[in-house]
Amino acid sequence: MVGLEDVTSALVGIATFLVVLSYGKFLWRRAKMPPGPLPLPLLGNFLQLHFGGLLPSLIKMSRKFGPVFTVHFGSNPTVVVTGYEAIKEVFIDYGDAFLDRGSIPFMKRILDSKTMSFTNGYKWKQLRQFCLQTLKDFGMGKKSLEDPILEEIQHLVEHFRRLNEQPYDPSIVLSCASSNILAKILMSTRYDYSDEKWIKILQNTQEAFHIASSIWGQMFNMFPTMMSYLPGTHRKAFTIFDSFKDLLMESIRTHQETLDPASPRDLIDCFLIRIKQEEMNRTADTPFTLSYLVPLLLDMFLAGMSSNAVTQYFGLLILIKYPELQEKLHDEIDRIVGHNREPRAEERSQMPYMNAVIHEIQRFADVFPMGSARATTRDITFRGFFLAKGTNVLPMLTSALKDPTQFKTPEEFNASHFMDENGTFKKQDAFLTFGAGKRSCIAQSMVRLQLFLFFSIILQKFILKSMIDPEDLDISPTESSLENVPPTCKIIFMPRTSEGQA
Incomplete structure (x- = not known):
């Protein structure tokens, strides 16, 4: 007769064998990877x-294992790619083989698998082509886009003037201004800076990105199944965009009731028209259904307004930290534009120092240091290593933006990174803030224009200061993972006179 003790021993032995076998297979697969x-x-x-911090740990590992190495987020292997040359190969040289979106469990959970960011293959191509064409139709890449951006910046200028030089944290109002430029194109709407409902949505958005960059977000990305059931701050993020989605759905219903197919007002109208066309053509496997519209709008809002507002905030802090930058920029603005009118887009080429400073702000702020995960679309041998189809790949943008082979002083703010010896603006191939290749940011021309007009007009109108001595002002990110989160700082906007003085 078999005793209980024998059964227990047998079960333990079988379990141990299965664990060893599983780990053995795991090590065998790992041997083929970087x-x-x-x-x-x-x-x-x-x-x-x-224990080392996610971003510093990955950078440290790259020094030990080289520009292409493998880490395991929980049991899931991810190939990390660092340095400009290796990242360029992923984005451009072998771009089609790394075109799919990789796994980012936390962001996928709080957004939706139907967002353009997490869609792959045919549906992704259809959505991207639609968004590119629609944005162009409503002004992206054209002079006509300048007017709504200038109008929104005027609202910002008036808001800052009404502060009467009182110290002020502009983070939310910068988000509101950036979101309004998008809202105009996406849904023909503008929100006042005092709109409590919209401000709450923007605050929730900031909080969601902060959670994603925190240990809670990192833990969820490593152990998504387990963390889905455990208590913690991360669970708040699961429902944090509910009010945002409700607002977008309300706007869609209004658009459906007032739609004129012959005269589309915005992206929502264009999408609704496309839905009707697909229904008439009975197109199979189409992303042009109502179930894709809210995720698409939410995706475009979050990608645009967060990165732009955070870049602007970091830029203001940098200009306060280094007041000599402000002096040089004031001189260039006064010389090229003067005080009687606002800067225009065509003057960007005449203002090389402003252009260089803005590019260096983007490089130095490094808003999304880890970039977005990709996945291989097919089996590929990359730099001598075999990567199976579906392998998660993480091109770390920060390692290109701070590559010492591409930038003279990568850890310091240095506008000369984007200027030649003649004081002319120069491009840098390693400037990958917007990514590169077929999956690069679709709105980068709009972002470039917005940043140029924002900094040019704000510096034409104001001198920026804080209550902290510039030498004591710490502009290091308070969190650094998915997003670099700027420190909170109250800024004094001191109006300039017609002679350019405070």
């Missing part, structure tokens, strides 16, 4: 990544 730190069963490289 090198990296040895992962533990289930935990992967969590201990190395957690």
Whole structure:
């Protein structure tokens, strides 16, 4: 007769054998991939990544294992790519092989798998082509886009003037201004800076990005199944965009009731018209259905307004930290534009220092240092390593933006990175803030124009100061993972006179 003790021993033995077998297969698969730190069963490289900080740990690993290495977020392997040359190969040289979106469980959970950011293949191509064409139809890349941007910046200028030089944290109003430029194109709407409902949505958006960059967001990306059931701050993010989605759905219903197919007003109208066309043509496997519209709008809002507002905020802090930058920019603005009219887009080529400073703000602020994960669309041998179809790949943008082979002083703010010896603006191939290739930011021309007009007009109208001595002002990010989060700082907007003085 078999005793309970024998059964227990047998079960333990079988379980041990299965664990050893599973880990053996895991190590065999790992041997084919790029090198990296040895992962533990289930935990992967969590201990190395957690205690050293995610971003610093990955940068440190790249120094040890080279520009292409493997880490395990939990039990899921990810190939990390660092340095401009290797990232360029992923984005451009082998772009089609790395075109799919990789797994980012936390962002996918709080957004939707139907967003353009997380869609792949045919549906992604259809959505991207539609958005590119629609944005162009409503002014992107054309002079006509300048007017709504100038109008919104005028609202900002008046808002800052009404402060009467009182110290002020502009983070939310910058988000509101950036969102309004998008809202005009996407849904023919503008929100007042005192609109409590919209301000709450913007605050929720900021909080969601902060959670995503926190240890809670990182833990969810490593152990999504387990973290879905555990309590913690991350759970708040799961419903944080509900009010945003409700507002977008309300706007869609209004558009449906007032739609004139012969005269589309915005992207929502264009999408609704496309839905009707697809229904008439009975197109199979189409992304042009109502279920895709809210995720698409939310995706475009979050991608545009967050990055722009954070870049602007970092830029204001940098200009306060280094007041000599302000002096040089004031001189260039006064010389090229004067005080009687506002800067225009065509003057960007005549203002090389402003152009260089804005590019360096984007490089130095490094808003999304880890970029977005990609996935291989087919089996590929990359730099001597075999990557199977569906392998998660993380091109770390920060390692290109701070590549010492591309930038003379990568850890310092240095506008000369984008100027030649003659004082002319020069491009940098490693400036990958918008990504590159077929999956690069679709609205980058609009962002460039918005940043140029924002900094040019704000500096034409104001001198920027804070209550903290510039030498004591710490502009280091308070969190650095998915997003670099700027420190909170109250800024004094001191109006300039017609002679350019405060």
